[in-house]
Amino acid sequence: MPFSYQEAVSFYQENQKPVPENFIVDYIKWGGMPQRFVFDNESDTKKYLEDVFKGIVEKDIYKRDSEIEKYKFSAISGYILSNAGKEFSAENILNFYNQKNEGNKKTLEKKTIYNYIEKLEKAYLISRVKRFNISGKEILKTIEKHYAIDTGFRTLNTNLVNYEDTFFLENVIYNELILRGYSVYTGKTYKGEIDFVAIDGNKKCFIQVSYLMPGEETIKREFDAFKPIKDASPKYVLSLDKIDLSHDGITHINIEDFLLHKKDLFIS
Numbered sequence: 001m002p003f004s005y006q007e008a009v010s011f012y013q014e015n016q017k018p019v020p021e022n023f024i025v026d027y028i029k030w031g032g033m034p035q036r037f038v039f040d041n042e043s044d045t046k047k048y049l050e051d052v053f054k055g056i057v058e059k060d061i062y063k064r065d066s067e068i069e070k071y072k073f074s075a076i077s078g079y080i081l082s083n084a085g086k087e088f089s090a091e092n093i094l095n096f097y098n099q100k101n102e103g104n105k106k107t108l109e110k111k112t113i114y115n116y117i118e119k120l121e122k123a124y125l126i127s128r129v130k131r132f133n134i135s136g137k138e139i140l141k142t143i144e145k146h147y148a149i150d151t152g153f154r155t156l157n158t159n160l161v162n163y164e165d166t167f168f169l170e171n172v173i174y175n176e177l178i179l180r181g182y183s184v185y186t187g188k189t190y191k192g193e194i195d196f197v198a199i200d201g202n203k204k205c206f207i208q209v210s211y212l213m214p215g216e217e218t219i220k221r222e223f224d225a226f227k228p229i230k231d232a233s234p235k236y237v238l239s240l241d242k243i244d245l246s247h248d249g250i251t252h253i254n255i256e257d258f259l260l261h262k263k264d265l266f267i268s
Contacts, residue, residue, distance in 0.1 A: 002032035002150045004179055005172070005259035011037050024240070024256050028168050029161050031152030049152045053125075060123040068116075072108060075100070076116045080126060082157040084148045085167030085174075090114070117146070124149050127178065132185035132197040134206075134229055144186050147174045164211045169255065170195055173209050173238060176259060189228040203233075203267040209255075210239040223250050234266050 003011065005027050011034070012019045020026055030036060030045050033052060039045045057077070062068055079093055090110045097108040120126045131144040148154040151171050155161060161168065177184045177198050187194030187206060196207040206229060213219045226235045235250045238258055245252040257263045 001175070001179060002152075003034050003037075004032060004176060005256075006261055008032050008037065009260065024259075028151060028172055029155050031148075031150035031155070033150055033152055036152065045152075046156065049150075049156055053153055053156060056123055056125060061119050065119070068119075069112075072097070072112060073116050073119075076108075076113055077120055077125070078157045080117060080120060080146055081148055081154050084126070084146055084154045085170045086145065088143055088145055125153060127174070129174070130185055131188050131193075132199075133188050134194065134197065134231060135190060137231075139185060140188070147171045149175070151175075166209055166211055169211060169238075169240075170209045172259070173207070173255070177207075189225075191228045192225065194225055194229070198265065198267065200267055205234040205236060205265055205267040206231075207235075207265075208237045210237060212240055213237075213245060219245060223248065226250060233268055236265060 005024070008027055009019055009023065030042070030049070033049060035052075036045050036048050039048060057073075061073070062070065075097055076093060079096055090113050093113050094108055094110065101107075117126070117128070121128055126146045126148055128143045129145040129147060131140045131142060132138070133140055148171055151168055154168065154171060174184055174196065177196065182198040182200055185197045185199070187197040194206050195209045198205050198207060206226060208222050208225050210218065210222045213222060222237050222239075229235070237245070237250060237252045238255050239245075239252065240255050241252070242254060244254075253263045253265075258265075
């Protein structure tokens, strides 16, 4: 796994280097691959991550399976990584690929998509996330989302880093939860979904992730996502807001405080 946010901060401190201003934004965008912290500008960081990604693909995927169609694999991996955190749809990938390659007789099949996704997972480039039916208290078999092992790889495949869509933030939180030993799922309610259900043994908690909650409407949306849940397990909203917005038995935690272990989750 790449450096966690806490490990990345410690790297600077242990090497007697100042932690960059607003480092959380840099980490969300470029991730935690250890070697990338020796570079001082984004162009060098990007080049390094491109080389790492290419090396993994060449060594751990192409070299082990000579029958892979590299163009198709590149298109699928690029789509999966650029859409990390969004609901997975093989149909959307098919449409994306076939529109991009209109007139090309070598169309894409669903079995190829699933085959290449499995290879991305085995090469530790993505994680596959199943859905947890909260009312039924059961893990559903279908894969609902994928997250990048490192958000830097997502950035390489994304034209625009929009923090407000929360997918980058969700990716960071998902990786952190996995690092802390939780089993993590997306949560399904009868009215919608909860970003994460974090489980440890027979205990669990529910988590919503938001960028910022500048007004009552956003606060209400994030906190009201828990309304359909009758389960008494702890409920959390994680965001970059500095002010504690906890209310109605739902705990708000600042994301940076959580990543630095200044505040932790309680599960039951």
